[in-house]
Amino acid sequence: MNIDYNAMDERAFREMVRDFVWRECPPGMIHQARRMRWREAKDWCLKLAAKGWSAPAWPVEHGGMGLNIDKLIAFQDEFDRAGVARHPDIGLSMLGPLLIRFGSAQQKAHYLPRIAAFEDLWCQGYSEPGAGSDLAALRTSATSDGDHWVIDGQKIWTTLAQEATDIFILARTDPQARKQAGISFFLARMNTPGITVRPIRTLAGDEEFCEVFLDQVRIPKHNIVGAVNGGWTMAKALLGFERLLHGSPKLAQMVLLRLEAMARATGRFADPVFVEMFTRLSLDVADLAATYARFADGLKSGLSLGPEVSILKIWGAETAQRITEAMLDMAEEQGASRGAGDFGGAQVDPLGHYFLSRPGTIYGGSSEIQRNILAKAVLGLPSSSL
Amino acid sequence: MNIDYNAMDERAFREMVRDFVWRECPPGMIHQARRMRWREAKDWCLKLAAKGWSAPAWPVEHGGMGLNIDKLIAFQDEFDRAGVARHPDIGLSMLGPLLIRFGSAQQKAHYLPRIAAFEDLWCQGYSEPGAGSDLAALRTSATSDGDHWVIDGQKIWTTLAQEATDIFILARTDPQARKQAGISFFLARMNTPGITVRPIRTLAGDEEFCEVFLDQVRIPKHNIVGAVNGGWTMAKALLGFERLLHGSPKLAQMVLLRLEAMARATGRFADPVFVEMFTRLSLDVADLAATYARFADGLKSGLSLGPEVSILKIWGAETAQRITEAMLDMAEEQGASRGAGDFGGAQVDPLGHYFLSRPGTIYGGSSEIQRNILAKAVLGLPSSSL
């Protein structure tokens, strides 16, 4: 099993990935207008894990594929082209890289293999009610009690907490410290007494997010990552991973492909007004992808990501939204129905895609907040007092 | 000559106006992408004056036509349909109504007939360098000296000051008073010693605006309108006239008609992409006109104009801009030329119209400032400290 993927020719590597995806990925995982649940994704996840492909970006010594950036992009690209839906990946894409960088040797040895094998499914206790994107206003508290921390508070917008086995939690360990100082980063089993989950129904009718109530939750002291009161470092690093993740053009590309499938099946390419609009959207996506590649090139040549990387998330999320609005337009009366409908033989769920693309401009720092940051940090415009 | 226009049937009234305009208006005044100079407009203006039609909105006793709002709209509409360019009208549309409301008997008797006969051409000394839409920051001063006021300062964006015979000036008569208090409203001949004019060349290559320098300009005390330190009332009233004037759909309608003329002459109505865009723009203009009519109906039924009237100016100016951008798009390579070009036989100046529509979102309270006011005064959103 010790293949050096990075040494492979890109074409051969892509063929290998494509071949596996097309052969093994269940049809129910393809072209979905919503996030997959564990019961739906399980077969596929276990196949990936068995193949050693669950953690493409992790170093080989931690059970990952150790792909360099070119191969990582190619790997992801083949998944996207096939239309593979996102499986539960918070452990893999968020916590894993964080532990690799900041975790203790014991934490790495214990958690990483379990994440890569999908034995543990993680969720993140990050946002709080009323705090939105303003992390400095964090109110969940952790107080020391012997060899435990006792956590009290409430988290919200926790993706798929109802099926997670574990949660990582940001909590305030020093109530005196100002804002970001005094926050720590904890790991907890979801079955710890005092943790309750309440799913939140979304506009789309799904229960993708949850509230997580933390009532006197006792966590062993060794379940802290990094230093006590050092959680802000972790939070920033997570934001960094998120920025890259959220800047990916893949949602926009996926919905553009669905729009194209609808249009081809229903003969809309004979409508010049549609073609004009589709062309604009295609170029919006192509130029997003080219800009993403430019940032990736920068990373490869050793530049670090500055705040300007936010433009990818803003443009990607807003472009995806525009595309789904075009899907609704094209669907006409059928765009009002819940669930996939038949468009000249193509099965597409325009309303589902419309809803799916909404949170992209809200979570992980809303588009408004990203614009505030860019205006000041990149354009050097003066602070407003607001 | 004592016709009661308001008693006429609307159709007959319109026919009368249309007939006069089509017969008498010189071709050089039709479909112009810039403001007319006095030498270009003179013949037409004197014809209007001779007919008694120079001041349609003024009461009959002051030499106006005394039209009610329906007839006023019809009158203006016939001018617009014929494509009549705007002649020098600051005395007629701004100062006249102000004097009728606030002027002394002597001022009315002296100035109004001269304005209606185009003997005097007025310009307005309103904006100042660096003050933009922020009138409270006015710096031009007037100090009392015997039976004169002595005015010092500088005005800018004064439309066609180079050919005006008179100017009205806002100046600060009480430097101690805060902001809007302490301002007065003066009338002056342009040939008064100390007044110098410097035309400003615009992007479009015209000299539509001027700077006016006021250096120890002595004005007789009776040339003040309203009370000393009461100029803010005048300024607000002017803003009120301007709000209505600036809310008119006529610029948008005029450029839409030019766009249509270009498109018909060049066969662009066979292009579905053009038709889709033209339809959107047409509905933007039609709904603007319907909203304008709704406000006019409100006025007729005795409602006063609240701050929400600003929506007309914002939408009208921005719609006109979108239309002129569509003209540029349609003109393709010809859109880069200065002056009118031939479009399948239609003579149109897309670049001129593009430039002409720019100031609409800047002067008379920029679109940004209008939005600030609407957000607070109409939507009741909280003040930002900015």
Added chain:
Amino acid sequence: MFTSIAEPEHRRQLRDSAADFLRRRCDAKAVRAAIETVDGFSRERWKAMADLGWTALLLPEKAGGLGLGFGDVAALHHEVGKAAAPEPLAVVSLLVAQAVARGCEGALREPVLNRLASGDVIATLAWQAAPGALGSDRVGPHAVRSGSSWRLAGRALFAPFAARADGLVVAARVASGVALFWLDGAPPVLEDRRLADGSTQASLSFDGVHLGTDALIAGPESGADILDGVLDTARLAASAELLGLAERAFAMTMEHLKTRRQFGAPIGSFQALQHRAVDHYIRIELARSALERAARVMDCGAAAAERGAEVSAAKARCGDTARDVARDCIQMHGAIGYTAECDLSLYVNRILVLSTWLGAARAHRDRWAALRLRSGEAA
């Protein structure tokens, strides 16, 4: 917040009584309860609406109606929209009852109109051949006379509430035009779908359906005109509901902006949000103007082309505005705006349905262009 221009006294009374009823009987909780039922609306509330005369607004007084006009229809549906009421008011009172009232002079007329006006039955209209079809030139079902009966065939799409209906007007192509028939009892549902707002729409198949000659409401000499007329009337109502929905969604969002704080200030004090809010306010006012213009033109008895152009202008403007307002209200609410428990969701989902019902914006702009630009009359 929104500009009110003087309305006739009887219309203001209609509005006030509607607003009062809806406040009492149709708050967000009541809407939520209704749309989670199998019907997707409340039969009780429907009956109460009928008792108020809402199902018979346009019917002449001698037929037991209120004898009101299109401006009044727009006013009522504007209020209905503000409440996001899910009852099939436009379907029953405008599509169905108006088709019967305008077309039928036979024995069916009185009993059907009475049953519809009383709120005892739900009925719907089936006609549409394909997505984006706007009128009598695109009728799906067809019929041939065979002795003393009509043999129907073909399909109709997007018939609202058809799987919950107790009767149906069906438009069918016949030899020389379009005829309208009354079909008593449960419609022949092929596939029933639930829409974003909890309401339902069905596609119907008329293959094998036979009707007696007494089922004919309107023959080919008038069927097409009546169909196009009731479709435009229902579009006027849908436009008014969209306006009301957009206004309320916007007003809820303004409240949210005033109360929710972030970074130490109410988010409504952020200028970027203020300016976007103003943009929506402007567009809502334009939508109101377009709606009022269409109602006025209809009240003046305009010809079909004029009526069609103005109704299409209103439907396109109200539909686009409402959808854009909905989209941005979600964004301005932040994450809470994406949840079903936020009342905003009721408005967003209903806007998503009504903005496509009886033609989405693009189709209506195309129709406006076909009616207005051909003759060289631009704006």
Added chain:
Amino acid sequence: MFTSIAEPEHRRQLRDSAADFLRRRCDAKAVRAAIETVDGFSRERWKAMADLGWTALLLPEKAGGLGLGFGDVAALHHEVGKAAAPEPLAVVSLLVAQAVARGCEGALREPVLNRLASGDVIATLAWQAAPGALGSDRVGPHAVRSGSSWRLAGRALFAPFAARADGLVVAARVASGVALFWLDGAPPVLEDRRLADGSTQASLSFDGVHLGTDALIAGPESGADILDGVLDTARLAASAELLGLAERAFAMTMEHLKTRRQFGAPIGSFQALQHRAVDHYIRIELARSALERAARVMDCGAAAAERGAEVSAAKARCGDTARDVARDCIQMHGAIGYTAECDLSLYVNRILVLSTWLGAARAHRDRWAALRLRSGEAA
């Protein structure tokens, strides 16, 4: 402010030397002086640019050129755009010199290329049949061989600087394709027009023009390909200039926002303006990506269809972005932005010209769609 990704060393040197030259020789005052002359540019500065080798960037070193690539052309023109330099660099060095260099193997080659490279002559290209025409399928002039000469006829539109030129490449339809000819001396100008930026464009008439057979640069076997190739090369340069123009106009506006105060604060602290500024920043970065992609594809020697698609994508994006940036920079400057004395005017006017030159955005999007969507390859 703008993202810089590592460039090859020789390109950075080219940029630095260009920026240095332009800073010294082509500031706003110098641009203003040049565009008010009859020529609309400075012949002195033109000569100096030639001395730096800018007219011979793409020519092989053995032909006296610098032997550089398309990425380098884009970099140079990006700098030229930042300075709003009015000289006809893309016209002479890319349209004309490249047509001669790629096509001509006869006696004309050396002397013409030398005269062009030296900066001693201004020459232009005439080909375009109609507004919106993009390539060899829409050539205006035509020619027939008659004994030992070619008889030309027909018109060409939008030939830049033609009334100031001392020579001309003309593309003409011939029996079996498109041929290119060299025409020495003053072009046959029908109508000369001054453009927004002070430059000039003429329409030409070739009726009655006779050329010797030695005037043939490229025959029908290669004329169309060469014409399409040089047009795309010049579009790459125009896209780069547009990017540079947009960047500088934007940067000037950001400076204005930082220094100008209103209502007691710098206007750049107003959030609504900040967010709009960010929107333009994003689009400028997208334009940069599109431009770099097109240059890379051309440097890889892509086939005509691939090259055409990427160049059109870049021209559409850069043209639209620059025009939108220009429009909003006027607005964000306030009244001063509408005056000719504000340096912004130089940028706005040049953007208005270059965004339409060799095809405006819509034409290029249509071309992209024709090249990319037909084959089913979307994005």
